[in-house]
Each structure stands twice: as structure tokens, then as C-alpha cells.
Amino acid sequence: MPSLTPVAETRSALERRTAWVSGASSGLGHAVVALLLAEGYDVWGTARDLGRLSSWSGDPRFHAVALDLRDPAGAEAAFLAAQRAAGGAFTVCVQNAGFGEFGAFAAADAGVWEDAVAALLLSTARLSRLAVQGFATRPPGRGTLVHVSSLAVEFPLPLMSGYNVAKAGLSALSESLIVECRGTAVTVIDFRPGDTRTPFNQAMRATAALDHAREQRIWARLERNLAEGPSPETVAHDLIRALRRGRSGVVRSGSFFQARLGPLLARLAPGGLRRWVLAQYFGVH
């Protein structure tokens, strides 16, 4: 005989708001988790090393998940287990985990370059597919998918070609899903932060020796930009506001110059001028 779930229990299960946040141990992901917990979400947050998620070890609404995007099968298994524990689908899925690699395209080992693109783009896409499949299992098929992309999609970062390619791919995936999910209850947000004051650069690997003055000048500029950027908490607030609005689309966040003025001028200016300004900005000469 089938067991009947009491109505009250069914309702509370539907009302429970659950979120997946990859890359919860640091920077932007850490700030997003704090805000989602404050909003009343149960959060499944990830890191490669669970010891890096100790901020919330006493909070029963935080669930630590080990996830490494360089291991796609393991990442899928970790996501599915978390999704099951969350009741079959997340209310919100924030694909935030990421890292950078720095070095000239031609100097980098092809395998190292491809592995980074695969982890940042293809592994993330695998998890996004599972998330959207999860949304469909719960009537009315509602859910919000966030890809944390980057303003690097519009202003490629010098000597970070793999990162630029992966983020451009992620934004293209967002755009594809925004169109594909029209008329459904699925919301897709392509979130593009500008430089944000996180440990992102500290975690960055060099793919080749940085022995040229030009490379060191560019690196110094990247360091300065990050140090002068808004705090991860400020950027996380922009993401939470976008979640509250509940509309699919591109959401930029960052300084007025990077996130507002830059994209506007870039749309109006010819490509050659845009690239010249970008090169001056980063000291590429």
C-alpha cells in the first residue's frame, strides 16, 4: 500500500528554499553563502578541501560538499548527492567555483590550457545540466540557475586566454538557456562581476615563467585592479538583488567604470578603439 505524505509535510518541503553554491570557501562564494543563509536558505556549499568550509560548521542549514571541477565524474556525483539531500532539486543553483591561469597562450602547455578550460566550462556545464533536470522534477518546474561568469567576457584579460575562453563559453551557455527556457519557470542569470577584492589572484597559477617586464607589468595591473575593486560582500549583494528580481538575463556588478560605463562605451565604440583602450588600461605595449 502506498504511504501518504501528510499535507503539512508536503507543503513545508515545497516551501523549503535550498541553494547550491560552488566555491563557497572563499571570496564571492563565501559572501553569497552568508547572504543566502541570512535569507533563510538551506545551503550546500563546496570546496575541494572540506576544512576550508569551517565558517559554518555549527550551522545545521549549511551542508559542506567536496567538489573539484577538475574531476568531472566526481563533481557530478557530488552534485547529485547534494541535490537528492535537498529534496530532488535546488531552488537556486549558483555555479561560482573558478580559478585563473596566467601566461602567454603560446608559452602554455596545451594540456594545461585545455584542462583549465574543461574544468571551468565543461564541468560547470555538466552540473548546470543536472540542475535544470532537477528543476523539471518539481512542479511547476521552477528554479534559478546562476553562472558566475565575468566582465572578462566583454573585456578579455591579457595573458588569461583560457579563462577568457571558458567564461565566454559559460556566458554563451547562459544565453542559450535563457532562450531555451523561455515560457518555463526556469530563470537563468549570467552574473558578470568586474574586479572584486578576493583572493582570486593569490590562487592563480602561472602557466609559464613570468620573466619578461611586459608580463610583470600586466600582472601588477591585475593585482592593482583587484585590490581596488569592491568587496565580495558588495558584489554578493548585487547577486542577491538579482535573485529577488527573479528575471533571466545578464547582470553586471563592480565599479561604476567597469560595470556601467565600460560596457556602454564598448557597445558604442568601434572594436579597434575598444581594444586600444583595453591595451592601455592593462599596460600591454
Ligand SMILES: NC(=O)c1ccc[n+]([C@@H]2O[C@H](COP(=O)([O-])OP(=O)(O)OC[C@H]3O[C@@H](n4cnc5c(N)ncnc54)[C@H](OP(=O)(O)O)[C@@H]3O)[C@@H](O)[C@H]2O)c1
Ligand atoms: N575576483 C574577481 O575579480 C572576479 C571577477 C570576475 C569573476 N570572478 C569569478 O568569481 C568566481 C569566484 O572567484 P573569487 O574571486 O571569489 O575567487 P576565490 O576567492 O579564489 O574563490 C574561488 C572559489 O572557487 C573554488 N575553486 C577553485 N578551484 C576549484 C576547482 N578546481 N574545483 C572546484 N572549486 C574550485 C575555491 O575553492 P577551494 O580552493 O577551497 O577548493 C574557492 O571557493 C570565479 O568563478 C571567478 O572566475 C571573479
